[in-house]
Amino acid sequence: MDERRAAVIAVGNLKGGTGKSTIAVNLACALAAAGEPTIVIDADPQLTATRWLRGRKVPASVFDAPLGDFAATPAWIAELQEIRRHNAFVIIDLPAVLGAALASALLLADLMLIPTSPSAIDLSATTRTLQRVARAAEERRVGHLHSLVVPTRIDSGWFDDGGLRRLKIRVPSPLTPPIRRSELFAQAFDAGNWIGGFAPRSPAHRDIRSLMAAARKALKAPPPLPKPTAIRPAAVMAAGLTA
Numbered sequence: 508m509d510e511r512r513a514a515v516i517a518v519g520n521l522k523g524g525t526g527k528s529t530i531a532v533n534l535a536c537a538l539a540a541a542g543e544p545t546i547v548i549d550a551d552p553q554l555t556a557t558r559w560l561r562g563r564k565v566p567a568s569v570f571d572a573p574l575g576d577f578a579a580t581p582a583w584i585a586e587l588q589e590i591r592r593h594n595a596f597v598i599i600d601l602p603a604v605l606g607a608a609l610a611s612a613l614l615l616a617d618l619m620l621i622p623t624s625p626s627a628i629d630l631s632a633t634t635r636t637l638q639r640v641a642r643a644a645e646e647r648r649v650g651h652l653h654s655l656v657v658p659t660r661i662d663s664g665w666f667d668d669g670g671l672r673r674l675k676i677r678v679p680s681p682l683t684p685p686i687r688r689s690e691l692f693a694q695a696f697d698a699g700n701w702i703g704g705f706a707p708r709s710p711a712h713r714d715i716r717s718l719m720a721a722a723r724k725a726l727k728a729p730p731p732l733p734k735p736t737a738i739r740p741a742a743v744m745a746a747g748l749t750a
C-alpha cells in the first residue's frame with residue numbers, strides 16, 4: 508500500500524481520571540508542534556478533549572466521535588480510516604469503559620498508551636486494561652499492537668513516596684518515561700492551551716516531549732514477540748503440527 512496513513516495511538520485505561528485526556532491532548536499537540544499533522548479522536552462522551560481543543564489556538568485538531576454502540580462500529584472505523592489519510596498521527600482519547608470504543612481502538616491502534624498513577628486503585632484498573640490489550644494483541648490479524656504504560660502524577664524530591672518504584676513492581680510491562688504531578692496541566696486546560704503553549708520548557712512540557720519520543724520509538728520498534736502461552740507437547744512438535 509503506497510497510500511500515506513497516520514499511525515494510530517490509543518490512550519486508554521478502564522479507570523476514569525487517570526490522565527488519559529491530559530496525555531492524549533498534550534501528546535497530540537506536541538506531535539503537531541513538531542510538524543506532524545495530528546488529530547485527536549474524542550471517543551469519550553464526556554468530551555474532555557473536544558472542550559480542550561475545539562476553537563483554540565492549539566496545533567492539533569479534534570474530532571468528536573463517541574462510540575457507545577457496537578452497531579455503529581463499522582461506520583466509526585470507516586471514518587477513522589478516512590481521517591488517517593489526512594494526518595500523520597491519530598490519537599484516540601478513550602472512555603474508561605469496556606465497550607465498542609475500546610474494542611475498535613484495539614483493532615486499529617499501532618500503539619496503546621495506558622496512563623496510570625501509582626495509587627492502588629489505578630494500578631488494579633491498569634492490570635485489567637493490560638489483560639484486555641494482551642488479548643487484543645494476540646487476536647490481531649492486521650498490523651501489530653504495541654503497548655506502553657505511562658506513569659502519571661509522579662511525585663519527585665521531598666514528596667516522593669516511592670510511587671514510581673511501587674508502580675514498576677506492580678506493573679511488569681514496558682513503561683514510558685514518567686509524567687510528573689503538575690498543576691500546570693489543569694491550568695493549561697483552563698487557559699484553553701496545551702502545556703507547550705502555556706508553559707514552554709516547564710518540567711511538565713519536558714515530560715510530554717519525552718513521552719512523545721518514547722511513543723515514536725515504540726512505533727518504529729519491531730512487532731512485539733508473541734507470549735509463549737502454552738508449552739506444546741513434544742510429540743506434537745515432533746510431528747510438525749502447529750495446533
Ligand SMILES: Nc1ncnc2c1ncn2[C@@H]1O[C@H](COP(=O)(O)OP(=O)(O)O)[C@@H](O)[C@H]1O
Nearest residue numbers: 523524525526527528529660687688689692693
Ligand atoms: N500529571 C498530572 N499532574 C496533576 N494533575 C493531573 C495530571 N494529569 C492529569 N491531571 C488532572 O487529573 C484530572 C483528570 O485528568 P484527565 O486527563 O481528565 O483524566 P481521564 O481522561 O483519564 O479521565 C484533571 O483534573 C487533570 O488536570
Ligand SMILES: [Mg+2]
Nearest residue numbers: 527528551555
Ligand atoms: Mg478523559
